[in-house]
Amino acid sequence: MKDAIKFLQDCKTFYVATTDAANIPHVRPFGIMADIGGKLCMATGSGKVVYNQIKANPNVEVCATAGDGTFLRIIGTVYADETKAARERYFTEAPILRQIYADREDKLVTLVFDKARAVYQTMAGEITEKTLY
Numbered sequence: 001m002k003d004a005i006k007f008l009q010d011c012k013t014f015y016v017a018t019t020d021a022a023n024i025p026h027v028r029p030f031g032i033m034a035d036i037g038g039k040l041c042m043a044t045g046s047g048k049v050v051y052n053q054i055k056a057n058p059n060v061e062v063c064a065t066a067g068d069g070t071f072l073r074i075i076g077t078v079y080a081d082e083t084k085a086a087r088e089r090y091f092t093e094a095p096i097l098r099q100i101y102a103d104r105e106d107k108l109v110t111l112v113f114d115k116a117r118a119v120y121q122t123m124a125g126e127i128t129e130k131t132l133y
Contacts, residue, residue: 001035001132004118007064007072008033014064018053026053034093040113043090043097051109054078069123076116086110
């Protein structure tokens with residue numbers, strides 16, 4: 001799991017795919033993936049469309065590409081941990097979010113992968129798969 005987080009941190013931006021109620025895919029950029037308690041976590045605002053899509057369908061895929069063309073996909077399911085304790089752990093891992101959500105900390109939701117599989121692929125088509133947990 002540490003390799004996957006390092007890969008995402010090095011890429012700086014990763015993309016999260018979800019679907020809406022009509023099963024239409026939507027992809028948007030995220031910037032911070034953290035290891036909190038041995039689980040991959042990302043965060044979003046509770047008023048965002050992505051949050052509502054994940055609540056309705058927890059199946060997500062994350063994708064990021066490194067400078068050499070290698071890319072990582074993380075496939076799994078997530079759940080929303082809306083507790084203050086989860087928020088505080090995420091703020092510790094990603095202090096910039098405390099500034100972004102300064103006047104609305106209660107709106108930040110930690111999205112926790114409850115199962116995750118990583119797929120690394122090179123431009124040459126070499127694939128390495130790992131079950132993260």
